[in-house]
Amino acid sequence: MTAPAHFCPEEVKHLEFLQAVIARHANTSFVVKSWAMTVSGAFIAVATRGPSWKTAVVALGLAAGFWLLDSYYLGQERKFRTLYEKVADRRTPQVPPFTMDAEQHGDRVPWRDVALSRTMLLSYGVLVAIDTMTVLFLA
Numbered sequence: 001m002t003a004p005a006h007f008c009p010e011e012v013k014h015l016e017f018l019q020a021v022i023a024r025h026a027n028t029s030f031v032v033k034s035w036a037m038t039v040s041g042a043f044i045a046v047a048t049r050g051p052s053w054k055t056a057v058v059a060l061g062l063a064a065g066f067w068l069l070d071s072y073y074l075g076q077e078r079k080f081r082t083l084y085e086k087v088a089d090r091r092t093p094q095v096p097p098f099t100m101d102a103e104q105h106g107d108r109v110p111w112r113d114v115a116l117s118r119t120m121l122l123s124y125g126v127l128v129a130i131d132t133m134t135v136l137f138l139a
Contacts, residue, residue, distance in 0.1 A: 011087070014098050018084040021100065025077035029070055033123055036066035040127055044134050053138040060131035067124035071115040078114065079106035 007015070043059030046052070079102035086105060087095050095105050114120065 022080045025073050029073045032070040053135050056135040063127045063131050075109045075114040078109040082107035
């Protein structure tokens with residue numbers, strides 16, 4: 001077993017900065033999911049009271065839009081996680097001190113992999129399926 005790595009104060013501060021960005025992205029993702037469920041639910045409730053497939057289509061479009069937005073934030077969070085891991089791992093080539101450039105120094109995160117991840121499919125796939133069934137039922 002190897003001894004734990006000791007970081008200098010600058011390295012610790014860099015890791016703290018990266019962790020703060022990761023936390024903000026995770027929080028934004030949570031807020032987007034909350035709004036998606038709320039807005040979509042409200043539109044579906046309105047559509048089913050006075051059958052309007054047009055309102056249900058709006059709900060479907062909003063759910064898809066929130067899915068895309070949340071996928072963006074989750075992808076950014078994953079890039080910053082890989083940057084964090086590179087800064088924390090002393091065996092990898094040196095990342096410039098205090099860099100926050102996850103595009104250059106983080107790993108590539110394919111958008112499709114993020115959008116179709118289990119978490120996103122469970123959150124938005126179900127929501128889009130419900131919205132789609134409502135559109136088909138009311139059409």
